[in-house]
Amino acid sequence: MLTPQGLKGKQFRITGTSYPRLGPPPRRGRRVLMVVGSLLALALIALGGVQVVDIFTGKAKHGAAQACASAHPSGHPAAAGKPLAAPSPGAPASGSAPAGAGASAAPSALGSPLPGVTAAPQPQTVTVNVLNSTDKAGLAKNTADELKKRGFTVGKVGNAPSALQKKVPGSAVLVAGQSGAGGAALLGAQVAGASTMADQRTDGSVDFVIGDGYTALLDPTAAASALAEALKPSPTPSPVPGSC
Incomplete structure (x- = not known):
């Protein structure tokens, strides 16, 4: 061991088996x-x-x-009604309901939407009133003749009430009561782009109101395909885990 000059090495000699601690002592924190x-x-x-x-x-x-x-206090989720189609943007919100199957007027105050259906009646059991709301002459008669060939029972044929004149921008609006939902679905498959509206009539008649976008009925094959698609039940979505 080296010691400074002038000092006695014995005084600084390390003895024993342990060495002094060279680092700081451990902290309690x-x-x-x-x-x-x-x-x-x-x-x-x-x-x-x-x-x-x-x-x-x-x-x-x-x-x-x-x-x-x-x-849901009742124990079951609230169920919403399923309309056949959305009302046409140009369709009126109120009017007078027809008194019977052979008479028609402007749609009455709208109630609940037409219920969804999974089956349609036979054409001969559906009385349809063909009304023309456009300024094109002869549309109501020609359409009524074609519907009669397809088996429908034709009621009133003529111009639509003044409340509907030139206010149906789509191809057609089908107006029926709750008991005419099946007939409305059957007629809706005969023309592309038709919409449905519910009124307060109690019979099964349907008003076929021709709109500005109407050209002609679909051919029978296309109408049958459209009807089959419309009668398919809506699929029930699978619940998301953790949701009600």
Whole structure:
């Protein structure tokens, strides 16, 4: 061992089996942080274990079911009516209802939408009133003759009421009561772009109101395909996990 000159080496000689500590002594704060971190890690592990147990035991599904039940007190989700088609933008909102199958006037105050149907009646059981709301002469008669060839029972043929004149921009508007929903679906398949409206009549007659966009009826093959597509039940969407 080297010692400074002039000093006795024995006074600075290291003896024994242990060496002096060369680094700073450990701080107490570090130990406290390590203990706190360990406790937090254990708490997170315990929380994760509880959630895994809940998933496998079905407690989460039970809680979701209770939430859905509280959202719908009756126990069943609210069901909305399914209209056959949206009302035409130019169709009026009110008018007088026809008194019978052979008479027709402007649609009455609209009630609930026409219900969806999965079956259509035979054409001969449907009485249709063909009304022309355009300024093109002869449309109502020609359309009525074609519908008669297809088996429909034709009622009134003529001009539409003044409340509908030149106010149907689409191809046609089919107006019927709740009992005429099937007939409206059958007639709606005969013309492309037709819409339906519900009024307060109690019979099964249907008003075929020709609009400005009308040109002709679909050919029978295309009409049959359109009817089959319209009668298909709407698919029920699969519930999203966690939703009511």
